[in-house]
Amino acid sequence: MSTSRAVPYHHGDLKAALLEAAAALLDEGGVAAVSLREAARRVGVTPAATYRHFADKEALLAALATQGFEAFSKAMQQAARKAPESFAAMGVAYVRFAVRHPGMFRLMFGPAVADRSRSPELQAAIAKSTQVFDQGLKMRGDAAGDAGLAALRAWALMHGLAMLSLDGMLPGYDAETLARALTKMPLPANKKVST
């Protein structure tokens, strides 16, 4: 999600500097490697200085996950714009994001942020991702019939593929190639597609 070296903090936006340092820690060692103390050390401030911006580690993780979902939405949107087959492109973008940013992806969808409802920003970023995904699916015309169920199926499919890849259950396969193949398979004809 970020460069892996933290930039020393000189001036200005301490919150952004802490987030950048935390994103680097996440990239390097996953959720377990993220701490307010270490982020503060890298930025060159005392741990106490961080509490003005983040009440606790979970608040820091929620802010990181928010940035993650924002980047995720952007990646899916750009993919859908470029390709004529927007759902396939978006599916590939979904899996690519997971494979390139495994620490962030696990943070976004995993149990590290125990209570997502504590952060309205995170909630909004998740809702935005869902909206981008649903939009891409609609462009394919598959959302007729039970639109909610069709969207959930597409989401579960890409998410399952991403997780199985990250967790080494598909050794020898390229996750993006699989995503392309799966999204290009015809989805069920949900009776009529009204345009």
Next chain:
Amino acid sequence: MSTSRAVPYHHGDLKAALLEAAAALLDEGGVAAVSLREAARRVGVTPAATYRHFADKEALLAALATQGFEAFSKAMQQAARKAPESFAAMGVAYVRFAVRHPGMFRLMFGPAVADRSRSPELQAAIAKSTQVFDQGLKMRGDAAGDAGLAALRAWALMHGLAMLSLDGMLPGYDAETLARALTKMPLPANKKVST
């Protein structure tokens, strides 16, 4: 996967007693709660006594995951046998297993066992699960066309649904109901279905 109280070890099979204690730890607190030392304490032997059976924590986790995949295969097989719609039943069994045994499911598919190839027993148990799943899918007649891809799609779909449920991304929904709905949606007609 087991009762949540460990039975004190009196006689006989120390390896089985340690596995049972470790399964209880997994149920209670997830992968992080499992340790050879604590399993030994519950069974009433010294930590040193465990090393005859498990070289390290990863060996213990691999043995636990093996038992998990065996139980998982059995659950899917039983589900497929009972119902006429075997794939739907199997999909529900997949998600039900995840929801009822979250610690075990995360261990089986997650990163805790870093190198699955170290355990031939685990490899065999995973292969068996895959085989049961593929078999159930074939009974539906959807595996025509590219059978490997159709099986992967079904797997990714159920796995994604299980993970999204476990990770609280589908609040307010019952995972088994969703699994039933998704597996009953028509899968793509893969051109010809030859019987």
